[in-house]
Amino acid sequence: DTVLTQSPALAVSPGERVSISCRASEGVNSYMHWYQQKPGQQPKLLIYKASNLASGVPARFSGSGSGTDFTLTIDPVEADDTATYFCQQSWNDPNTFGAGTKLELK
Amino acid sequence: QVQLQQSGTELVKPASSVKISCKASGYTFTSNYMHWIRQQPGNGLEWIGWIYPGNGNTKYNQKFDGKATLTADKSSSTAYMQLSSLTSEDSAVYFCARSGYGDWFAYWGQGTLVTVSS
Numbered sequence: 155d156t157v158l159t160q161s162p163a164l165a166v167s168p169g170e171r172v173s174i175s176c177r178a179s180e181g182v183n184s185y186m187h188w189y190q191q192k193p194g195q196q197p198k199l200l201i202y203k204a205s206n207l208a209s210g211v212p213a214r215f216s217g218s219g220s221g222t223d224f225t226l227t228i229d230p231v232e233a234d235d236t237a238t239y240f241c242q243q244s245w246n247d248p249n250t251f252g253a254g255t256k257l258e259l260k
Numbered sequence: 261q262v263q264l265q266q267s268g269t270e271l272v273k274p275a276s277s278v279k280i281s282c283k284a285s286g287y288t289f290t291s292n293y294m295h296w297i298r299q300q301p302g303n304g305l306e307w308i309g310w311i312y313p314g315n316g317n318t319k320y321n322q323k324f325d326g327k328a329t330l331t332a333d334k335s336s337s338t339a340y341m342q343l344s345s346l347t348s349e350d351s352a353v354y355f356c357a358r359s360g361y362g363d364w365f366a367y368w369g370q371g372t373l374v375t376v377s378s
Contacts, residue, residue, distance in 0.1 A: 187364040196355055196368035208366060240305060244363035248321040249307035
């Protein structure tokens with residue numbers, strides 16, 4: 155299976171820019187997607203196919219990358235962005251998710 | 261608007277089975293793949309498989325072959341997942357999620373907590 159590696163946690167101050175990385179163990183073309191999950195809630199799609207903003211998602215969120223290295227950027231970070239962020243690839247079978255990056259605000 | 265409403269919390273005994281449901285509304289149920297995803301306590305997300313309600317075709321993550329069985333009822337726009345031979349390892353929140361033209365998930369159910377305990 156394709157393993158997606160994310161850093162476990164990040165802490166930033168409101169108003170700053172933060173980049174969350176996701177590295178795939180093998181190429182996934184541009185089929186990398188990003189989700190935000192808050193405690194007790196279902197995940198919410200933020201970005202699909204590496205760089206496409208999902209409907210209703212603020213333009214503060216953006217995605218980039220291709221192949222094996224991908225980045226989710228939030229600029230500027232707001233207090234409500236405290237959450238865990240997951241990447242997911244759908245190029246290789248089976249679909250796999252990263253373990254998540256927990257974003258905390260200082 | 262698209263909504264996926266899942267059945268409630270289940271407390272089940274080891275070695276038993278459980279069937280959870282996901283009722284879809286706000287779109288044509290038979291025209292989109294329905295996926296199931298597991299989230300174990302404190303852990304990440306695992307894709308279990310999908311069903312295409314239009315023709316009943318299914319695809320499973322090999323890890324869940326024999327553990328999960330996906331079905332769908334077109335008359336009630338409801339997808340089901342049955343989990344069998346339950347162990348404590350199956351204790352988790354299970355989500356249904358709809359994909360669009362690619363396997364990313366813009367719509368999710370609220371999740372069903374399954375706890376396996378004697």
